[in-house]
Amino acid sequence: MKPSGLILIMLSVFFSAGAFAQPKNIHLSWTGQHETNTSHTMAITWNSKMPNNKMVRYGLKSDQLNNLATALVNAKSGLKGAYIYKAELSNLRDGTTYYYQCGSDLEGWSAVYSFKTAPKIGKRGKYVVGVWGDTQNNKGNLDFEETSKIVQKMAQHKFNLIAHMGDVVENGSVVKSWDAFLNTTQPLNAQIPFMPVTGNHDVVNANQDTSFQKPFPIYYDLFNLPGDYINYSYDYGNIHFVAINSGYAQGAAKVDKLLYEKGSPEYNWLNDDLTKARKNKRIEWIILYAHYPMYAYGVSLVPQWQKNVTPLIDKYSIDLCLTGHRHVYERHTAIKNDQIFKSADKHIYQKPEGTVYITNGSAGGSLQGIGGTDMPSMVFTPSEKMYTYAVMTIENNQLSYEVFNTEGLMIDHFKIIK
Ligand SMILES: [Fe+2]
Incomplete structure (x- = not known):
């Protein structure tokens, strides 16, 4: 064999080992046990086959990644020998674009990605949110x-964050499904915080x-979310999100084990959370999201679930409730205390009650199938x-919502104007 052939083989072995060690499944989120600071922090989570691949380098310019953060490493994951890395960047400037990559000199670095921190809490602006669900x-x-x-x-789209309505995977106990989901969605999730419900x-x-109704252990391993990871809230500008x-x-x-029974810990948590959000005069919008719908056509509606949660939604005048579960798109009237408020213009909810x-x-x-139209x-x-x-775009006193199919065709749109 000619020396050049040997070098080619050595190079190919080197690069395949490097590719193997590359950080994968990179995704952003916000986290925080007691407080979720979207303006000044960002959590970055990834997997790698290598145990020492644990740094994030970041900065304000793509070619000046002079700051370093060290990730916590979880080696006991079920991801077949993969290590899970969780880093949290703090003391970031609000409303600012940062560039980052994760990995190490020894085992290779990811591509350089960018993200934008949230503005100061209460600040008005134009905020764009991606909404999807049931990617199972x-x-x-x-x-x-x-x-x-x-x-x-x-x-x-230039999303500031993405909210997922749950049923991320078909079977949460199958670890390779989470692996495949995070791999598929890395182009979005490495640059936009991914905030799911279960x-x-x-x-x-x-x-x-x-553990009935709690995620499988792999969920806690793979994600880095606020609070207990399954019931949490965060502010983005003048918007309060509750998942x-x-x-x-x-x-x-x-x-008889339905969640959010009146007086349950999660019900009391939600009541307290919404009390605080409504007291904060800088918060102008409250958006709640969950997997099971409160109002839906057909078998997806669980009446007692609706009865548990809607009193709090009504009490705190939540602006918008987003859900999934049924694999359709459905839009309902404004509703309060089970009373329906029809709009004169089907695409505009003007100061809805x-x-x-x-x-x-x-x-x-x-x-x-399709949602039924014979529901009031x-x-x-x-x-x-x-x-x-x-x-979903929120700008000052107006929320606009546009729904697209996979061909990019807009199939519905509406505005809520306060
Ligand atoms: Fe579901």
Whole structure:
């Protein structure tokens, strides 16, 4: 063999080892046990086959990554020999774009990505939020192929954050599904904070299990979210977001273990959280999201779940309630105390007296027929099955919501004007 051939083989071995060690499944989020500081912090989480690949270098320019942060390493993950790294950058400037990469000199660095910190709490601006749900890898989406198409479409928008309505994967106990999801969504999640709620497919479904309705251990390993990871809130500018775990509501209702019963710890937490949010005069919008819908067509509606949660939604005049579970897009009227408020213009909710309810659960999981139109609160649902995602823009006193299919066609839009 000529020396040049040997060098080529050595180089190819070197680069394949480097590729193997490259950080993967990189995703951003906000975290915090007691307080979630979206203006000055960012959590970066990734996996690698190598145990020493644990630094984030970052800075204000892509070629000057002079700051360093060290990640905590979790080696006991079920990701077949992969190590999970969690770093949190702090003391960041608000409303500022940062560049970063993760890895190490020894085992290689990721590409350079960028993210933007949230503005000061209470500051008005134009904020764009990606909304999707039910990316679960079941029939038709076994390798997240439909989800991947949506990722490509969503990547064309400049989101400040992405809210996921749960059922991230088909079976939360299958570790490789989480691996595949995070790999598929890295183009979005490495640059935009990913803030999910848990759906019934993400949590333990056996009602005798002490972890019933809680995520599988891999969820706590792979993510870095606020509070207990499943019921949490955070502020972005003048918006307060609340994410709540609806567990396995259908199964729980049958064995009297439904979450958010009045007086339960999670109910009291939500009541306190919303009390604080409403007292903060700089917070102008409150958006709550959960997996199980409060108002929906057909079997996806669990009446007792609705009865548990809607009194708090009504009490604190939540502006918008986003959900998933049913693999459709549905938009309802504003509703308060079960009373329906119809708008003169179907696309404008002008100072609505109630909360606007959306089901947005069609980002990959097998499509489930179409929503019914013979429900008094139904305003719009597509007349044929389709995968969708939504772009929500909040600017001052106006919230606009646009829903797109995988061809990029807008299938619905509306505004809430306060
Ligand atoms: Fe679901």
